[in-house]
Amino acid sequence: MQQGDTISAIATPRGEGGIGIVRISGEHAIDVAAAIFRAAGGRSLKGLDSHCALYGRIFDEKGRVVDEAIALLMRTPHSYTAEDVVELQCHGGMLPLRKVLSLTWQHGARPAERGEFTKRAFLNGRLDLSQAQAVMDIIEARTDASLTMAAGHLTGHFSKGIHDMRHDILGMIAHIEAAIDFPEDEVDDVLTYDIQEKVVEIRNKISGMLKTAHAGRILRDGLMTAIIGKPNVGKSSLLNSLLREERAIVTEIPGTTRDSIEEYADVGGIPLRIIDTAGIRSTDDVVERIGVEKARTYADKAALVLALFDASRPLSHEDEEILTLVRQHDAILLLNKCDLAMVTTPQLLAAHAPQQTIIPISTHTGAGFSQLVECIRSRVYDGAAAGDEGDFVTDARQAEILRQADAHLEASLRTIEADMGLDFISIDLRSAWEKLGELTGETVGEDIINEIFSKFCIGK
Numbered sequence: 001m002q003q004g005d006t007i008s009a010i011a012t013p014r015g016e017g018g019i020g021i022v023r024i025s026g027e028h029a030i031d032v033a034a035a036i037f038r039a040a041g042g043r044s045l046k047g048l049d050s051h052c053a054l055y056g057r058i059f060d061e062k063g064r065v066v067d068e069a070i071a072l073l074m075r076t077p078h079s080y081t082a083e084d085v086v087e088l089q090c091h092g093g094m095l096p097l098r099k100v101l102s103l104t105w106q107h108g109a110r111p112a113e114r115g116e117f118t119k120r121a122f123l124n125g126r127l128d129l130s131q132a133q134a135v136m137d138i139i140e141a142r143t144d145a146s147l148t149m150a151a152g153h154l155t156g157h158f159s160k161g162i163h164d165m166r167h168d169i170l171g172m173i174a175h176i177e178a179a180i181d182f183p184e185d186e187v188d189d190v191l192t193y194d195i196q197e198k199v200v201e202i203r204n205k206i207s208g209m210l211k212t213a214h215a216g217r218i219l220r221d222g223l224m225t226a227i228i229g230k231p232n233v234g235k236s237s238l239l240n241s242l243l244r245e246e247r248a249i250v251t252e253i254p255g256t257t258r259d260s261i262e263e264y265a266d267v268g269g270i271p272l273r274i275i276d277t278a279g280i281r282s283t284d285d286v287v288e289r290i291g292v293e294k295a296r297t298y299a300d301k302a303a304l305v306l307a308l309f310d311a312s313r314p315l316s317h318e319d320e321e322i323l324t325l326v327r328q329h330d331a332i333l334l335l336n337k338c339d340l341a342m343v344t345t346p347q348l349l350a351a352h353a354p355q356q357t358i359i360p361i362s363t364h365t366g367a368g369f370s371q372l373v374e375c376i377r378s379r380v381y382d383g384a385a386a387g388d389e390g391d392f393v394t395d396a397r398q399a400e401i402l403r404q405a406d407a408h409l410e411a412s413l414r415t416i417e418a419d420m421g422l423d424f425i426s427i428d429l430r431s432a433w434e435k436l437g438e439l440t441g442e443t444v445g446e447d448i449i450n451e452i453f454s455k456f457c458i459g460k
Contacts, residue, residue, distance in 0.1 A: 037071050050075035129449070172195050
């Protein structure tokens with residue numbers, strides 16, 4: 001990527017819509033836009049003030065009108081990329097948008113790479129790395145809690161905690177270097193005691209952040225959840241209830257669901273990636289048998305298993321097989337049809353699965369669903385405070401960096417206990433300071449930066 005290049009891309013989703021945007025950014029963005037856009041009133045785009053808009057038309061190389069458009073100008077540094085940016089807001093059909101985009105390339109722009117607009121915002125200092133990552137998290141947020149977490153990162157809430165820790169560590173390093181430069185002051189004992197206290201305080205903060213990593217990853221990526229059970233136990237009805245829509249076909253005929261259905265559901269603010277599987281049973285039907293095998297596979301892969309049983313009937317051979325299947329998994333056992341006379345009770349089911357959580361529910365009346373939602377929420381948050389999602393660690397990379405920084409801080413405490421001298425303490429502290437800088441991008445390598453932004457969509 002050449003940072004000085006002028007880039008352009010379609011910044012709105014594929015498909016037809018009321019509006020479609022071609023975004024241009026870089027040193028020559030205004031020149032490129034002015035070459036293809038003419039304002040209806042004859043005003044020059046080049047003379048327009050920042051954050052002003054002009055109505056006009058896009059013309060091709062032969063002077064033919066391609067589309068009507070509004071040109072929105074944002075001059076450096078007050079733009080998304082902190083460069084000159086022009087957004088051409090056209091009609092939302094793919095053909096005119098592609099034509100407008102092609103014209104920008106003919107007049108000096110080049111195709112933007114994945115995430116290049118946000119990457120430029122990061123490289124130009126408008127966003128740190130945590131904020132830049134949060135841009136895609138906001139776009140992909142599936143629940144209010146997911147959005148709150150992403151917004152907290154985008155507004156710098158998460159980064160502030162990291163900056164504060166780095167500031168404190170740098171202060172300790174500065175005191176150590178001053179003590180080394182002026183050894184006659186003999187403050188080593190007092191200094192090391194103060195450092196020990198401060199390091200322990202920072203480690204406690206990191207420990208608290210790491211406790212949010214499990215919930216943060218799930219809020220960002222969703223919790224893979226498999227619904228399993230024998231045929232006609234209510235799996236598809238459960239899926240429809242969680243989705244609050246009739247997504248799966250529900251009939252009294254066993255084996256209706258032959259393949260797996262996958263959907264995202266907002267369950268108490270938790271994005272569940274729910275897979276409704278085929279009923280597990282012995283069958284001679286080739287297609288259904290494939291579905292049953294896929295159900296077993298999904299149960300093995302899922303982070304959470306919702307195993308359904310029919311409370312109105314005694315446990316069958318298929319039920320016992322399912323109980324064996326989920327014994328080694330993080331499962332919630334759901335006794336469906338609790339609104340009917342219960343033949344299989346929670347106590348009876350608990351005798352077969354003493355370690356599992358059992359919740360009576362009714363997909364018909366909605367009974368037990370609030371308890372199910374709270375059970376899922378408690379498993380996901382697991383000690384993390386709901387409502388503080390803006391401080392949550394959102395992915396495995398962030399969690400690993402925090403663990404490595406904590407290891408350096410732990411090493412500094414061992415160095416102090418071993419009385420190895422201020423120089424060695426400073427080395428450990430500086431390593432922790434540099435490691436934390438990888439979260440905000442201040443000390444991260446170019447290869448990591450490229451990898452992160454390669455996951456973005458083109459146009460963002």
